[in-house]
Amino acid sequence: MNPVFLKLIEVKWKLYGRLGAWLLLILNFLFNVFWTTVAISVSVSRDSTHRYILPQDWWRVLLVVLALLLTVEEVRREVQDIRRSRRKLRLWRRWAQRRLHDDLRCSHPMWPQERVFLLDKNKQIDTMRGSYSRDLWNVFDWLVYSLLAVAFGVHMADVFHPSSSLHTATLRLFSVTVIFLWLRLMKHVRAFRLMGPFIVMLGNIVGDVMRFLFLYAEIFIPYACSFWIIFGGSASVPSMQSVPGLLYSLYRITLVDEYEYAAMATVDSVMAPLLCGTFLAASSVLCFNLLIALLTDTFQRVHDNSQANAVMQQAAVILQVEESMPALRRCYDNRFISNHCSPLADSHDAEDTTNPRYHDEMGRINAQIKVCLRKTSSKILFKEKFRKVQRDQNQTQMDQNQKQTNQTQTDQNQDQELHMIRAELQQLRTLVQQLLQNRTDSGPQI
Template identity: 35%
Template sequence: MHVAAATNYSKLIHLLYAWKADITAKNRAGQTPLHYAACNDALEACKALVRLMRDNSVSIDVEDARKRSPLFAAVELGRSDAAQWLVEQGADIKKQDASERPCLTIMMKKTSRVAKFALNHYHEIDVPNRKERFRLKDLSDLIISEKNESARKTPLQFIVDYKQLDVVMHPVIERILKVKWSNFGRKQASKDLGIYVLYIALWTSLGVGASWQTRYRYVLPNPDAWRVTFWIPAIITTLCLIVLEIREYRTSQANLSKWKSYRRKNITDDKAQYPPMSGQNPNVITEYLEHEETDLLKMQPSYFRDFWNLFDCTIYATHILIFILHMIEVAAFTADNRAPPCCGTAGCDVTARQIRTGELTDLSACSASDASVNNVSLSVWLNRFIAINVIMMWLGIIKHLRPFRHLGPLIVMLAKALVDVGWFLMLFLIFYVAYVFAFWIIFGLHTPINSMSTVDRIMFSLYRITLVDEYQYDQMHAFDIVMTYILVGTFLVISAVLCINILIAMLSDTFHRIYSNAKATARMQQAIFLLKTEEGLTTAQRADFKSVIRKNYNPKEVDMSDQQDYGYNEESDFARMRTLIERYQRDNVAAIKMILLNISRVKEEGNQPVMDSADFPTQGYQDIPAPTYHVSARDGIRSLRRASSAARSQSKRSSCSKLRESRMDASNRERGSSVGDQSQSHDHENPDG
């Protein structure tokens, strides 16, 4: 029986059952034939076995030695067709194995299509009344984990880990995200944003509040007392953010370590428990377990998956560098021994002597018309680091705006566009570098063209040519007319015409390509934030959240969103009508048979009857899962009456047409008989005719 199930041989299953074979027989791992059929995606075998099991009142959620049901086995091996059919037959999607892993959680990783189908059981739509109902109470134990249970992941954690964008947009998952956001996510996101804005304001004020040439001097109590006042909270805020960053990294490492230990133990137990399966070559379970071990070795802490975490680390490292350089500047240098921030045409030594004698100040030295910054001055480099750090800090706000629903998609589209621009620049760099060397060879060595006198000037001049900006064309034309036409003409065609238009087309294509996934990616970013926030919740807060789910979502009725398409279609209408029939079948079984016959006739073969009402099956409708679309009870009763009336009218018309056909056949037979008698008598009278 196990071999027949694994090889999808349904006829052999029926034959073996007729010979009294046990359909619930188990191997030493406790696996039944239905487990074998599910593991091999043998759909016909699954149908045959489930039919026989129901005839014998055997549950389709029969467990093996590791407490895995056939649905669990199919999901774990990624057998989508068998898994979805078992879900349709009412298999328990929340059933846990010996490791306390719910089947729905594994669906998020292995079979996202089945996961979306299974989530429909917790989402109902009342189209006539424009209502949606969410039964999240049944998922309360899977929505949020217990404190310090990092080893057992929730479905949302699997969605995030494996980037299941199609599942995160399911109405049930969206509702879960909304509930978490309203209960603790919005408050935490606003708090994080407020702290980060304060942090930016403090450091920006310190950067722009004093002239960089005299930033090393503190005149107390006035006018520099405010700078000391700002330095203290800026340093405290920075240290707090660094501590939080370190804690997040250590938490991600600890969670990964717990998960690896948990999964290694499960894999070891599975290897010892499951024998090779007949009918498979090679053993599919052994391959699956080896693949799981390989995935464990490749897994990295979730902290490093987020680019913005590395970006924050860069910002904090720059802050530490700025603080150290500033302390050195304040403690080690005075007006007499420090290098001047700016130098004139006479040289930095002359400027330094003039500052020491009082002829110039730091500010006046940089205000002169011939002034230029002194690259050996610590103040100059400190000021450059501060300027770059201010830009990075303000860009860091994007990280804290991602969880907000309206800004998330825009941030995702911006990030994707920047990635494509980066790939384009890598290609453009090939042409750019080639022409930089060519221009340097022709115009860069001892020529009167100032914009080509150094490599950096040539690079910037070519950048201006790309943007069709001003450049020294007349001077190049006067110096070498032939190469000017060749180099400038071809570079303009390649960069300003070809590459720029390709970039515009590529950005347009990127926008259209990622627009459909932008919302899903934004929801994913919100889910990541909510999972991080959950880690900081106490046991009492988790219990309160679960109580809110159980109280308010049993079920929760909300207005239907106008942005989603819940239109009718043939499949949903048919499923809805079958559900209504199931609801009222105890009232009038005969009418139900006719209604089912009428629905099947309209659905499958137009107005032609599919089968006789007496032959229509009456068993198995109790196992039909609740469809996605529902109508109210009043509309259902009206639909039943209309369908019943139509069925009776069709039955009467069919009976009348059959009666007319029988009468016509009888009259034709009588007419044919009389004509035959006349022809026989005529032949007898005229034998030569």
Template identity: 30%
Template structure:
């Protein structure tokens, strides 16, 4: 439960505690490392089999099956399709199981709150009967109290009075708003994206086989294959995250993505007006054909921004003044200013990243995933018995600043622990 809340709300303050890190280390040493290696190996098999299926046979002959020579293609296709549907089945099973566990937990917690509500003060059902200040008891007579009564002046001090029944009602509302934990992050959606692309590859290939060479379907199948291969191989990075030497660098991707979007916003502010300016000044001339259509002009503008090869001499002959003005200022803004701004933002982000804490967070995440599997759930029970029977437990108090306790994610975490 503790690790689940830490991962769900990304509570790095609690993750720093030596007892929590020791628990993660014990789990990682006993079954986490082997489980992560098995998951990595299975993902490699998944990627290699799909790569072989999509690339071995030429796309123009892929719809032809000669038996019995091509029996291995049928076998390989069966293995690849089974892998995809097994992944879908496991993910759906985890979602359904998580939802059922949440419903069961909510039902038990609701019964506890309703039982507590029966014991509210009979005379003041909406407020505490009294509160204490410096040893003196002060009565609360307001029958119309809300969740918090403010501005109660006692000895020149403002006090806050928490009402009882309404407090329980607020806890019930928090309980109803609690969502299930299913480790929904960037890689979760990335995995489903890859699965959708693989399904598109399957359907287009089946359609091509049924139609016996349809040029449009075969071409569409080839496009899906080309689009699917890069994200398919990058999917394997997810399983390197819990390993010490590679994992922290893979985790940096999560920090880089928001910065890339900020950079693209700045980049497009310069790119779009300059692209139209190039199109107006240099478009419509045979010697500058790369500016004649809007699509080719946009790509040529991009090439200029990254200092790639472009027809500078022809541009200079056509309009020397505008060439100096547009090319010079555009390179200065994009290749110098925007790129250096991107570098500065990346450096600032990496300086603030704590790689050790991110490593522990990734290990906690993979441990939670493994503990849902039958084999590793038994390993978890063995570890708990080992900690209670043999190991010397680490117990240290965790102190934190008062303002941190006001953070919303900690409030939700404390609520779920209760």
């Protein structure tokens, strides 16, 4: 990650992000504790038909009031986040559509595909959702609020019109709601870097579990039908007399738990080992080992980028604090970064260009780049030396060729000179012969 953004996140975290994250964590922890205490107090059995006996149960009423107040505060904050998200989306859409309209006016008829592309982008902008709805944690929040509303509504109906069925429904709803309620606390724990990567890991594991459940259902459903055909409704196998009992028995077989194999073998000695053996091999050996492999791969991928994931989770919580707790931000200097961080004086090591606490990934990348540069530089030096040797050899060859050419030219010149000398000697000989002949012809007459 860019060290400038890392430093910005660090400064904002120290300035007001840490305090805001702790406040959100404490408030949600109290929110969970109050509702959990209310759920446990509802499960207390009483002989009286009155669910609350005053003044003995004043503390229960107080817990319910505090839990409702915290719930109202959480819902109010969620509604404000929705309104801010819609407002930001509306402003961004207006800006983006204005830019697209400017581009459409400048589009040339010679390239109609450009106009088609811009119109398609305009449709995408119209169908785009806000940042609030894209965050699955917000969807999970509303799921928890809905469960709390339903459970508390049934509980109030049981208070004003006591009945065993309403009381049982209240207990069941609260028992399910408490599980999701405490899982929701991970949303506010992710800001701390020790837990952030693990929260991301759990989020990625959900997709792996969904794929595993699909594969497991492909095996579980046909085997459930086969077991029901052979052993279903038989008094000899009590755990498979009903469909829910049969499904739970197959789940226990998957977990290699105790199941009534002897009773099944009594009913059908051929199909019992065949069905049980193949189902154990397909579900326990194949499916669960595949799930372990998927989870291991997810863990490795998240762990390799653990610091980056932790920083991203911290940045998300800082943005949440800025949007949902503006009063906290106003308690600090809005020009702190401009006054104290522009420029920011920070310690720097000439050898270690990255901070190992925040830049482990960047350090590994820089190390890899240095290794690649060393290899590349060595290759370049080798190529330069090779080219230099080739140039020297070529120069030597050219010098030799030049010398040979000069020698050949010299030999040719010497041959020409010899030929000219021979020609001159021949002419001189001819001239001497003519002179002798003339002297002989002009001698005394007797």
